[in-house]
Amino acid sequence: MAEPTTPADTTGQVLELNIGNPAHGGHFVARHEGRVVFVRHALPGERVLARVTDGGTDAGFWRADTVQVLEPSEHRVAHPWQPADALLAAGAGGVPVGGAEFGHIALAEQRRLKAAVFAEQLQRLARIDRDVEVEPAGEEHDGGLGWRTRTAFAVDASGRLAMHAHRSEELIPVQQMPLAVDAINALALWDVDLAGVARVEVAAPANGSVPLVLLIPETGTSPGRLAEVAAAVAAGADRPVSVAVWEPEQQQLTRLRGRSWVLESCGKHEFRVTGDGFWQIHRQAPQILTGAVLDGVRPQPGERVADLYAGAGLFTAPLAAAVGGSGRVLSVEGAAGTSRDARKNLHAVPQVEIVQGRVDRVLRSQYPPRRGRSGRQPAGRLDAVVLDPPRAGAGRTVVRQLDELRPRVVGYVACDPASFARDLGYFLSLGWELDTLRVFDLYPHTHHMESFASLRPPAPVGR
Numbered sequence: 507m508a509e510p511t512t513p514a515d516t517t518g519q520v521l522e523l524n525i526g527n528p529a530h531g532g533h534f535v536a537r538h539e540g541r542v543v544f545v546r547h548a549l550p551g552e553r554v555l556a557r558v559t560d561g562g563t564d565a566g567f568w569r570a571d572t573v574q575v576l577e578p579s580e581h582r583v584a585h586p587w588q589p590a591d592a593l594l595a596a597g598a599g600g601v602p603v604g605g606a607e608f609g610h611i612a613l614a615e616q617r618r619l620k621a622a623v624f625a626e627q628l629q630r631l632a633r634i635d636r637d638v639e640v641e642p643a644g645e646e647h648d649g650g651l652g653w654r655t656r657t658a659f660a661v662d663a664s665g666r667l668a669m670h671a672h673r674s675e676e677l678i679p680v681q682q683m684p685l686a687v688d689a690i691n692a693l694a695l696w697d698v699d700l701a702g703v704a705r706v707e708v709a710a711p712a713n714g715s716v717p718l719v720l721l722i723p724e725t726g727t728s729p730g731r732l733a734e735v736a737a738a739v740a741a742g743a744d745r746p747v748s749v750a751v752w753e754p755e756q757q758q759l760t761r762l763r764g765r766s767w768v769l770e771s772c773g774k775h776e777f778r779v780t781g782d783g784f785w786q787i788h789r790q791a792p793q794i795l796t797g798a799v800l801d802g803v804r805p806q807p808g809e810r811v812a813d814l815y816a817g818a819g820l821f822t823a824p825l826a827a828a829v830g831g832s833g834r835v836l837s838v839e840g841a842a843g844t845s846r847d848a849r850k851n852l853h854a855v856p857q858v859e860i861v862q863g864r865v866d867r868v869l870r871s872q873y874p875p876r877r878g879r880s881g882r883q884p885a886g887r888l889d890a891v892v893l894d895p896p897r898a899g900a901g902r903t904v905v906r907q908l909d910e911l912r913p914r915v916v917g918y919v920a921c922d923p924a925s926f927a928r929d930l931g932y933f934l935s936l937g938w939e940l941d942t943l944r945v946f947d948l949y950p951h952t953h954h955m956e957s958f959a960s961l962r963p964p965a966p967v968g969r
């Protein structure tokens with residue numbers, strides 16, 4: 507009888523691979539002795555050497571990172587950011603930082619690959635075939651750089667600004683972040699001694715207003731030490747900067763310099779966004795997404811609209827302007843600080859009702875289902891719903907609630923094609939139809955994308 511074999515760890519092994527299609531998550535599919543290997547920093551059609559980063563003889567699939575290209579694709583270009591260049595890092599015996607995993611690909615090809623991934627998710631999870639085009643967000647001449655108005659950094663053991671390698675605890679010191687807006691790089695945080703700080707989050711509004719540096723301290727760092735770091739941040743900046751301390755476990759935000767929020771804007775609307783509160787990352791995302799929402803939903807004067815997962819009110823404000831004083835906008839946001847921002851941002855707009863809470867719970871309490879002769883019907887009416895859930899999507903419960911509410915249109919903003927396609931599948935199974943679908947390249951040089959879809963309910967029975 508054969509001895510049972512112990513699974514062996516194959517991590518570190520270098521494989522020669524032929525690269526196939528892109529997969530969701532920024533990988534490309536290859537096969538080694540029949541097993542699927544998800545390879546990063548490669549391109550379809552390439553032949554590469556890739557080092558296994560996650561493997562085991564009993565694992566269903568492996569992960570690997572390209573270390574050398576034997577036959578390059580015509581779409582391969584020089585990476586715009588050295589620390590994220592996998593080939594450079596491998597040549598120096600290291601690993602690249604995460605966050606620009608498509609930087610080795612020409613921008614137009616990045617968009618073609620994202621379109622293919624989006625279409626595949628629609629096919630696999632919603633069972634529909636749809637041609638997808640990914641629209642560029644900026645001018646091609648900016649090279650897909652300088653768009654991040656928000657960036658998170660780690661701090662290494664010697665107090666230097668750093669970033670994580672992909673799926674790793676390894677920290678790599680960084681200087682300059684070419685995907686970030688100039689105002690973030692102008693802070694030169696890499697010159698600041700950040701000892702005592704675990705993480706740094708920077709927000710620099712595209713409208714040029716004062717940036718905010720959030721210091722997330724290591725456990726036990728004294729207030730005096732944090733004040734020293736704040737002073738060093740301010741001294742190194744070439745313009746006014748706010749500094750605050752954010753302690754996620756206590757949910758406590760402490761202002762050290764300037765203010766504890768930033769002033770964002772979109773069109774004629776201004777928004778204060780506190781601490782780590784949500785705001786769209788790409789400098790043009792607020793305008794692009796607001797335009798897509800208004801075009802796709804077409805809110806009318808007097809209508810009742812819900813803006814779900816509303817953040818600081820980016821879509822609530824233009825929706826309220828469109829429905830006017832005779833309409834109503836219910837704006838639902840889960841995070842307490844962000845919901846407070848929404849309340850402040852929209853306090854002068856009487857047709858807006860800000861509610862803090864989980865979307866499913868708020869819908870249940872505002873529109874309790876009641877049993878009528880024709881079955882379950884919600885009390886009250888909604889003409890249109892906009893939802894912009896986090897990466898996990900809205901889920902089956904919320905989709906069912908929206909189906910019962912039967913607005914004339916649902917506008918779904920999504921940052922994850924897989925959870926969107928899953929939710930779309932739920933809508934389609936309830937008889938809804940996909941109308942508009944737009945996908946935007948709001949995260950150049952990464953595998954991420956943003957989308958907007960408008961959905962139409964089934965026609966009422968008897969019509």
Ligand SMILES: C[S@@+](CC[C@H](N)C(=O)[O-])C[C@H]1O[C@@H](n2cnc3c(N)ncnc32)[C@H](O)[C@@H]1O
Pocket residue numbers: 784785786815816817818819820821838839840841844863864865866894895896897
């Ligand atoms: C992708 S952001 C969108 C925010 C806003 N639409 C914007 O574009 O600025 C998602 C928001 O949903 C909130 N959120 C997450 N889960 C939630 C839930 N179950 N109920 C309500 N809000 C939630 C988050 O705090 C976050 O502000």
